[in-house]
Amino acid sequence: MPNRFPSTLPPSAGTVPATLVATVIFLTAVAPLATDMYVPAFPRVAGEFGTTASAVQLTLTTFFAGMGLGQLVGGPFSDQRGRRLPLVAGTILMTLASIACALSPDVGILVAARFLQGFGGGWAMVIGRAVIVDLAHGPQLVRVLNVVMGIGGVAPIISPLLGAVILQLTGWRMTFWTLAALGILMALCALLIVPESMPPEKRHAGGLGEFGRAAKVVLSNRRFVGYVVVASSAFIALFAYVATSAFILQNMNGLSPVAYSVVFAANAGGMTIAALVSARLAGRVSTRKVILTGQVIALAAGLAMLAGALWWGTPLLVAMGSFFALMVAQGLINTNGGALASAEVPSHPGTSSAVLGLVQWTTAGVVAPIAGLGGTGTAVPMAALMIGGALLSLFGLLVLARQEARPDTGRDARRDSHPDAGPGNLQQNGASTP
Numbered sequence: 001m002p003n004r005f006p007s008t009l010p011p012s013a014g015t016v017p018a019t020l021v022a023t024v025i026f027l028t029a030v031a032p033l034a035t036d037m038y039v040p041a042f043p044r045v046a047g048e049f050g051t052t053a054s055a056v057q058l059t060l061t062t063f064f065a066g067m068g069l070g071q072l073v074g075g076p077f078s079d080q081r082g083r084r085l086p087l088v089a090g091t092i093l094m095t096l097a098s099i100a101c102a103l104s105p106d107v108g109i110l111v112a113a114r115f116l117q118g119f120g121g122g123w124a125m126v127i128g129r130a131v132i133v134d135l136a137h138g139p140q141l142v143r144v145l146n147v148v149m150g151i152g153g154v155a156p157i158i159s160p161l162l163g164a165v166i167l168q169l170t171g172w173r174m175t176f177w178t179l180a181a182l183g184i185l186m187a188l189c190a191l192l193i194v195p196e197s198m199p200p201e202k203r204h205a206g207g208l209g210e211f212g213r214a215a216k217v218v219l220s221n222r223r224f225v226g227y228v229v230v231a232s233s234a235f236i237a238l239f240a241y242v243a244t245s246a247f248i249l250q251n252m253n254g255l256s257p258v259a260y261s262v263v264f265a266a267n268a269g270g271m272t273i274a275a276l277v278s279a280r281l282a283g284r285v286s287t288r289k290v291i292l293t294g295q296v297i298a299l300a301a302g303l304a305m306l307a308g309a310l311w312w313g314t315p316l317l318v319a320m321g322s323f324f325a326l327m328v329a330q331g332l333i334n335t336n337g338g339a340l341a342s343a344e345v346p347s348h349p350g351t352s353s354a355v356l357g358l359v360q361w362t363t364a365g366v367v368a369p370i371a372g373l374g375g376t377g378t379a380v381p382m383a384a385l386m387i388g389g390a391l392l393s394l395f396g397l398l399v400l401a402r403q404e405a406r407p408d409t410g411r412d413a414r415r416d417s418h419p420d421a422g423p424g425n426l427q428q429n430g431a432s433t434p
Contacts, residue, residue: 023128027087032159044167076351232359242364
């Protein structure tokens with residue numbers, strides 16, 4: 001595979017080649033692949049190691065923690081040292097950690113290896129996203145990131161099905177050997193396809209002082225923080241779903257593992273379609289309107305799930321409908337919120353991506369065990385998390401709307417580069433584009 005791109009692209013390149021978008025999609029697939037392929041194997045892992053289900057669930061929590069920390073460190077590091085070689089290093093670490101998972105002699109080693117796997121995956125994911133932020137701007141940024149999420153949604157569709165097949169034919173360790181092989185392919189793609197999108201003259205000096213200054217700039221931007229709240233709050237419901245949907249659909253409603261995998265894949269398909277529709281709307285409809293639509297759908301899904309759990313014993317149709325609506329809402333909220341957050345701090349794309357990733361994946365790690373506090377016989381905690389996440393995300397958007405309604409003389413200067421700038425959109429101050 002020839003290297004089709006120069007090692008450094010000029011800052012004004014302004015285009016994102018399709019092969020590069022495809023590579024970033026592949027890199028961002030590490031999270032659903034490493035999660036959804038592995039979750040069906042929980043009972044077998046517990047049986048082989050002679051440990052409890054909660055100990056095995058810890059391997060999911062540590063993976064999420066590693067994802068968050070990897071993004072926190074990888075983003076600023078790439079702002080200092082460039083994108084390309086650090087990206088390759090992250091994929092190599094993920095590959096080695098996957099091999100360690102496959103060879104783990106006990107659950108303790110598996111927990112540690114999963115943390116490193118998440119760290120390498122998060123490191124690679126945030127740098128891949130930063131490459132897109134370097135090269136795309138305005139509505140194109142929203143469009144490309146939604147395409148990444150939309151087409152990347154194929155991974156959570158096929159992951160549970162692939163994991164079920166692997167588990168049926170071999171064993172849970174083969175899942176991690178498969179992830180190691182995919183890691184090698186990711187490293188090759190990063191080395192041969194991804195350009196250096198951060199030229200030396202745009203890099204920060206580095207060091208703890210520079211990181212502290214960048215973090216202060218990013219976190220002092222109220223609109224950035226607001227969009228982080230909008231996007232990350234949606235993760236509360238998403239990973240409550242990941243952690244508990246198997247119990248709700250299999251234990252409480254009697255679905256087989258294969259039937260559950262099909263439903264899980266269909267829900268992921270709903271998220272994919274929603275993200276692709278959102279990409280088509282970029283530059284035509286206000287991104288905040290798209291987010292608001294997703295928040296309303298998510299809240300309605302949570303209320304339906306709560307009613308079903310309290311009064312009807314969580315019937316299958318209610319659970320399936322609520323889960324599908326929730327995943328459609330995720331496709332409208334997550335990437336759009338992240339794109340608007342990045343647009344608020346364009347001078348620190350790596351640091352902003354790192355902060356967003358840290359908050360989102362830390363949220364995932366915290367939510368996963370909380371969602372199971374009610375045991376395997378009730379969906380009330382899941383419904384409460386769905387409602388709470390939707391309300392918190394909606395609150396963040398409403399606060400942003402109030403801030404943007406205030407006079408701000410500096411807003412017009414950012415108008416042309418903001419993702420909501422473009423024909424058919426409402427500008428941040430509420431006026432329509434001429």
